[in-house]
Amino acid sequence: MKERRYALIIVLIVLVLSSMVPVFSGGQQEPVQEEKEIELLTFFTPDGTGTRQVGFKKIVDKFTEETGIKVRYTVVPWNQVNTQLILSELSGNSPDISFVEGEKFALHMAEDTLRPLTSYIKRDMSSSDIEDHLNWNFGVHSDGEKYVFPISYLxxxxxxxxxxxxxxxxxxxxxxxxxxxxxxxxxxxxxxxxxxxxxxxxxxxxxxxxxxxxxxxxxxxxxxxxxxxxxxxxxxxxxxxxxxxxxxxxxxxxxxxxxxxxxxxxxxxxxxxxxxxxxxxxxxxxxxxxxxxxxxxxxxxxxxxxxxxxxVVGWTLGIPRGSKHPEEAWEFIKYFNRTENALEYAKISGEIPFLKSVSEDKFFVEDASEHIEFFVDYINKHGISIASxxxxxxxxxxxxxxxxxxxxxxxxxxxxxxxxxxxxxxxxxxxx
The missing domain is CATH 3.40.190.10 (Periplasmic binding protein-like II)
Known part of the structure; x- marks a missing residue:
């Protein structure tokens, strides 16, 4: 009985080893699922305690949880973001997505640092999504293309x-x-x-x-x-x-x-x-x-x-020309533009919303701090575009x-x- 048991064990070992031969002899392995990650150029820090940074991190974490796409921060001082974006493009080492200062939009158009987003918009956004923006033309160039989406208005x-x-x-x-x-x-x-x-x-x-x-x-x-x-x-x-x-x-x-x-x-x-x-x-x-x-x-x-x-100015999100993962970057912009996410960010950050559906939410109409009401009224009555x-x-x-x-x-x-x-x-x- 022992001899038969040993013989059976040997047969099983041979069968297992034979099934592994392709692996050891150069056979095809099952492809390993590559972890998706996009690089974000920003002046926010992941562990920042300011209200804007906390609000933004909340949306980033939710985005990663729902899509599996991680966001890696590349942080520079706020007054160096635009210069760093241009230099990154020139060096061929662009981030996948970047903060873009609204008043420097014309600069980026002249330097050709940003991808047009109209093709993504036509594919993924409805007319009601577009109409929900308080100022859709913010980030639209003279060529008719839209290049950036606001995070908020200032x-x-x-x-x-x-x-x-x-x-x-x-x-x-x-x-x-x-x-x-x-x-x-x-x-x-x-x-x-x-x-x-x-x-x-x-x-x-x-x-x-x-x-x-x-x-x-x-x-x-x-x-x-x-x-x-x-x-x-x-x-x-x-x-x-x-x-x-x-x-x-x-x-x-x-x-x-x-x-x-x-x-x-x-x-x-x-x-x-x-x-x-x-x-x-x-x-x-x-x-x-x-x-x-x-x-x-x-x-x-x-x-x-x-x-x-x-x-009236604001920080925006854009996709650089040299982005290696433009589809994933667009997914983040699209995610940030959902009403529920824009609302959550605006509540935490205390900034002026960029969507009508958010500004009309009960929180801002009835419950919000008076400062939002003050700024919205001031903008409506006396807002001007900054020289840019x-x-x-x-x-x-x-x-x-x-x-x-x-x-x-x-x-x-x-x-x-x-x-x-x-x-x-x-x-x-x-x-x-």
Whole structure:
């Protein structure tokens, strides 16, 4: 019996080994399922604690769970995303999907960094999906192609310390004269009444300064693309900033070397009375300072009936030309554009929604914080498009450097500074 059992075991071993021969002799194996992954170029971090980063990560995690497609973050500072995308394309090492700054859209069209998305849209989106967008033309180029989809919309406003107003029995300023009076009343050696960033290190000044220039009757660029912020209206806007520092003493000279991020951090820490800030940072500031200590107001104007407008911008998602996984990247964009996902992101981030179905949700109509209602109303009444030529990078740096010179060189004629800046920009971009 033992001999028969041993013989049976030997036969079984031979059969098993013979079935494995193709594997060891170069036979075909079952293909291993390749794990899908897309690379995202962004300034968000996976473990970030800001409301926008938390909201975005929530959508990314749900996307991976439902589709099996992982998202690998490549993180750079927010003011380097556009440059990094262009360099990645030139080097042949493009990410699969990328954040694209809305006001730099024309730059990316000139550099040809993005894939057109119209073929995907025709294949996968219905007319009702398209109609649900508050501004479908945001991201549509003159060739009729759509290249990017918004993550949210951003608008600028005047952020005011409510507690400082109440302590002095003051009202919200609606004009420039009122702003100066309020800033003087709340100004202390340790808490400036008003602060703005004049450092070109983070050239974001266009977002809040263009509204001021236009309120005084000026423009940043003309219809032909030439810089024209040296007009009489432009001079008045620059004079306002200089006077805040050197005449009214409501803004410290340090403003000339302070960046946008530093101003935001100082206000959130309770060390500034008023700043010009964007809707996208409201919840982050409120989480540190407290919602009860923040009052939102339109950027003041020459008179009470005419506040300054607000620029409407936003970060978007696009697929680079060199994307190695464009289909998977499109799946993420499509997923983010579902009403339930856009709603969840907007609730967590506190940003202005880009879908009508989201903005009409009960959360925003009845339950949402008043800041969303404020910004939507401000945009509807006084929203303007930000100046965004293909040479936007050169424009914002030139403008920032002009602002810095105006506030740090009080004895230099403003018109002289602006004429030189405008001439430099126009020559730089081949328009003069």
């Amino acid at each position: 608008a600028m406003a005047l952020f005011i310390r409510t507690d400082l107003l109440e302590a002095k029995g003051l009202s919200v300023p609606a004009t420039w004269d009122e702003l100066i009076a309020v800033a003087k009343a709340i100004n202390t050696p340790t808490t400036p009444g008003l602060m703005f960033p004049a450092s070109p290190a983070q050239a974001t000044q266009l977002n809040w300064f263009q509204p001021i220039v236009e309120n005084f009757g000026g423009k940043i660029i003309g219809e032909d693309g030439r810089a024209i912020f040296n007009s009489p209206g432009g001079v008045k806007a620059f004079q306002l900033l200089r006077s805040a520092i050197h005449d009214h003493k409501i803004t410290p000279v340090d403003a000339g070397s302070i960046t946008y991020d530093e101003v935001t951090d100082m206000f959130a820490a309770g060390r500034i009375g008023m700043i010009f800030e964007g809707s996208h940072r409201y919840l982050t500031i409120a989480s540190r300072l407290g919602k009860d200590k923040i009052t939102l107001a339109p950027i003041p104007g020459k008179d009470k009936s005419s506040p300054s407008p607000t620029t 030529p293909a040479t936007a990078e050169e424009l914002v740096v030139t403008l920032a450097e002009a602002i810095q010179r105006v506030v740090l060189e009080p004895s230099t004629d403003i018109q002289v500074i602006l004429d030189a800046a405008v001439k430099e920009y126009n020559q730089m971009v081949g328009l003069d």
